[in-house]
Amino acid sequence: MSEIAPLIVLAGNPNSGKSALFNALTGARQKIANYPGVTVERKSGHFAFADGRPAELVDLPGSYSLDPTSPDEEVTRSVIMGLQKGERRPDAVILVLDAANLDNHLRFALEVIALGQPVVVALNMMDLAERDGLTLDPEKLSEALGVPVVPTVAVRRRGLEDLSAAVESRLQDKQGDSEPVIAKERGHGLSKQAKRIANLTVVSETAGRRWSERADRLFLHPFAGPLILFGVLFVMFQAVFAWSEAPIGWIESASEWVATTVEANLPAGFIRDFIIEGAIGGVGSVIVFLPQILILFLFILLLEASGYMTRAAFIMDRMMASVGLSGRSFIPLLSSFACAIPGIMATRSISDSKDRLTTILVAPLMTCSARLPVYAIIIGAFIPPTRVGPGIGLQGLVLFGLYVFGIVGAMIVALVLRSTVTKGPNSGFLMEMPKYQMPLIKDILIGLWQRAWIFLRRAGTIIFGATVVLWLLLTFPKVPEDSAMSQVDYSAAGRIANVIAPIVKPVGFDRDIALALIPAMAAREVAVAALATTYAIDAPDEEAEAKSLTERLQSRWSLPTALAFLAWFVFAPQCISTIAVTKRETNGWKWPTFMVIYLFGLAYLAAGITYWTAIALGL
Amino acid sequence: MSSSTTLDLLSLKQRAEVVAIDWAAISDNEGRRLRALGIDKGVSVEKLYKGMFGMNDPIALKVGRMMIAVRRSHARAISVCPVAVTIPA
Numbered sequence: 001m002s003e004i005a006p007l008i009v010l011a012g013n014p015n016s017g018k019s020a021l022f023n024a025l026t027g028a029r030q031k032i033a034n035y036p037g038v039t040v041e042r043k044s045g046h047f048a049f050a051d052g053r054p055a056e057l058v059d060l061p062g063s064y065s066l067d068p069t070s071p072d073e074e075v076t077r078s079v080i081m082g083l084q085k086g087e088r089r090p091d092a093v094i095l096v097l098d099a100a101n102l103d104n105h106l107r108f109a110l111e112v113i114a115l116g117q118p119v120v121v122a123l124n125m126m127d128l129a130e131r132d133g134l135t136l137d138p139e140k141l142s143e144a145l146g147v148p149v150v151p152t153v154a155v156r157r158r159g160l161e162d163l164s165a166a167v168e169s170r171l172q173d174k175q176g177d178s179e180p181v182i183a184k185e186r187g188h189g190l191s192k193q194a195k196r197i198a199n200l201t202v203v204s205e206t207a208g209r210r211w212s213e214r215a216d217r218l219f220l221h222p223f224a225g226p227l228i229l230f231g232v233l234f235v236m237f238q239a240v241f242a243w244s245e246a247p248i249g250w251i252e253s254a255s256e257w258v259a260t261t262v263e264a265n266l267p268a269g270f271i272r273d274f275i276i277e278g279a280i281g282g283v284g285s286v287i288v289f290l291p292q293i294l295i296l297f298l299f300i301l302l303l304e305a306s307g308y309m310t311r312a313a314f315i316m317d318r319m320m321a322s323v324g325l326s327g328r329s330f331i332p333l334l335s336s337f338a339c340a341i342p343g344i345m346a347t348r349s350i351s352d353s354k355d356r357l358t359t360i361l362v363a364p365l366m367t368c369s370a371r372l373p374v375y376a377i378i379i380g381a382f383i384p385p386t387r388v389g390p391g392i393g394l395q396g397l398v399l400f401g402l403y404v405f406g407i408v409g410a411m412i413v414a415l416v417l418r419s420t421v422t423k424g425p426n427s428g429f430l431m432e433m434p435k436y437q438m439p440l441i442k443d444i445l446i447g448l449w450q451r452a453w454i455f456l457r458r459a460g461t462i463i464f465g466a467t468v469v470l471w472l473l474l475t476f477p478k479v480p481e482d483s484a485m486s487q488v489d490y491s492a493a494g495r496i497a498n499v500i501a502p503i504v505k506p507v508g509f510d511r512d513i514a515l516a517l518i519p520a521m522a523a524r525e526v527a528v529a530a531l532a533t534t535y536a537i538d539a540p541d542e543e544a545e546a547k548s549l550t551e552r553l554q555s556r557w558s559l560p561t562a563l564a565f566l567a568w569f570v571f572a573p574q575c576i577s578t579i580a581v582t583k584r585e586t587n588g589w590k591w592p593t594f595m596v597i598y599l600f601g602l603a604y605l606a607a608g609i610t611y612w613t614a615i616a617l618g619l
Numbered sequence: 620m621s622s623s624t625t626l627d628l629l630s631l632k633q634r635a636e637v638v639a640i641d642w643a644a645i646s647d648n649e650g651r652r653l654r655a656l657g658i659d660k661g662v663s664v665e666k667l668y669k670g671m672f673g674m675n676d677p678i679a680l681k682v683g684r685m686m687i688a689v690r691r692s693h694a695r696a697i698s699v700c701p702v703a704v705t706i707p708a
Binding site for chain 1: 655656657679683685686687693
């Protein structure tokens with residue numbers, strides 16, 4: 001045996017229980033990265049053979065065919081063939097098949113076996129097959145395929161030792177392959193061959209319990225189905241806001257506590273300011289997103305693992321198709337109403353790369369929760385609380401209008417993108433809808449941990465870096481003691497605001513607003529605080545500051561300016577975290593740059609049109 | 620055996636055999652995907668569900684032991700011949 005641990009890859013159809021098997025074999029210690037140059041996840045972990053020798057295990061993306069139709073399948077194919085950049089040639093392939101779905105899964109298996117790599121078949125989900133009334137003969141399957149076949153139930157850790165023993169003996173005698181009985185056919189003939197072998201393997205079939213099909217009669221009912229989906233989403237959003245309130249509070253008071261402790265123990269000066277305002281403030285502004293992200297992903301992972309996600313996509317597909325997307329884009333876009341970050345991260349379930357890119361690009365147009373504080377203060381200051389109908393207030397109506405504005409904007413942008421930069425054949429929405437399954441707590445927890453880690457580490461570094469840069473811009477150069485100017489005005493950011501001011505003047509923004517837009521890049525809600533700071537030079541104490549921000553705004557802004565400011569925030573990419581996540585998820589700076597430019601362009605136009613219209617109407 | 624029709628016009632709960640697929644009406648990539656999901660000439664399918672609120676798009680099909688979703692635009696390119704046995708609900 002060489003000193004390098006052998007590389008074993010797990011391959012199989014989506015919904016074959018491949019990831020559950022991977023989790024069962026490797027445990028929670030997994031490494032996730034992207035393959036170079038593509039946004040395909042490389043998931044790897046370690047496991048040990050019976051004698052303790054280690055092996056590296058890689059979970060390949062689920063594939064239907066070696067004739068690739070997606071970047072995922074492309075990677076699967078090149079890894080198995082030993083052609084993938086950044087991956088050594090695998091020493092063995094574990095092919096995972098759903099025992100209850102052999103006719104379909106054997107097609108891919110036949111293709112892989114024909115390549116001649118050492119293969120061990122894991123005949124997975126044997127328990128579900130039995131529940132469906134199937135009796136299978138693994139021996140017969142092994143004979144027909146010419147490779148070892150091990151029955152497994154990954155979720156109950158059954159058959160794992162046999163599987164690892166089979167892989168081990170396979171590694172030791174690579175030459176000893178028995179001649180496969182199968183012919184090396186591809187394309188149209190494969191289906192028939194798969195069916196023939198499946199029929200050989202199935203010893204008997206009785207009508208089993210078909211609760212999954214019965215459930216679909218309800219969940220895919222033409223009228224009850226959408227209602228149930230609506231109910232599920234309602235609960236999900238309630239939870240995102242209700243459950244996150246307390247943890248967000250804890251995070252805020254924890255970072256406050258750290259800041260006070262540092263303040264008490266360090267001498268005043270640049271280092272202390274940097275740690276408190278730059279580092280702690282920056283880290284705090286990143287992890288404050290975490291509770292909402294985790295709750296949203298808890299729901300998304302549960303929906304995915306149970307199989308309901310594909311039903312939601314089915315229900316919403318017709319509507320999404322009208323703007324050139326598919327039902328797969330629905331949940332990511334909906335999630336973006338809470339926060340675009342988990343929304344963009346959730347686009348990984350969209351198999352079509354152009355659909356996915358379009359979804360990422362329009363996700364920031366969904367009104368996220370961070371925009372609410374901005375909307376709330378401006379609406380409160382400028383829109384009178386009059387009633388326009390029974391139970392309908394004008395303020396609420398304006399807020400609702402802003403949400404609609406974002407959705408309509410997203411639909412138009414998606415349509416335009418789909419016929420220009422992300423032009424391509426419609427993905428056609430071909431999708432497997434797997435049987436319903438009970439999600440495994442362990443798999444959900446591993447998934448949650450992985451999402452949290454991706455967010456904290458990858459996005460965190462960029463968000464943190466950008467926050468520090470912003471802080472430096474606001475802090476330097478230091479205002480001279482004898483100057484009448486405020487620090488913010490004197491700082492680099494203040495000077496940048498002077499440059500921006502003439503640009504945003506036509507859309508009704510003065511220099512103070514231009515200045516507030518700069519720190520609001522860290523997080524939108526900071527715009528409110530920044531305005532308060534700029535307008536609070538002569539406020540006697542903090543309470544008076546807060547109380548009078550509304551009055552200050554009323555005395556300094558005209559109504560057209562306020563409306564233009566709202567329109568600006570519907571579109572403007574005022575969130576570095578979103579840009580950072582887009583960079584990660586699209587694997588480069590090209591698309592985030594495009595996104596920033598088009599969003600700022602739209603924001604400028606929207607603010608301008610709003611401002612000019614309001615002026616023309618004499619508001 | 621009744622006359623052939625296309626998949627989009629097939630009635631619900633009706634089992635049918637795929638007799639022809641107009642591959643020219645489907646892009647190469649989609650064609651590969653259709654075959655990868657098990658839809659091909661000679662395969663037996665059953666139409667299980669239609670889109671929401673009475674719309675005929677997308678369509679959920681049973682192919683072998685798997686349920687898959689296809690859009691009407693693809694279903695139109697798939698000619699099927701209904702098989703006499705109707706599966707009891």
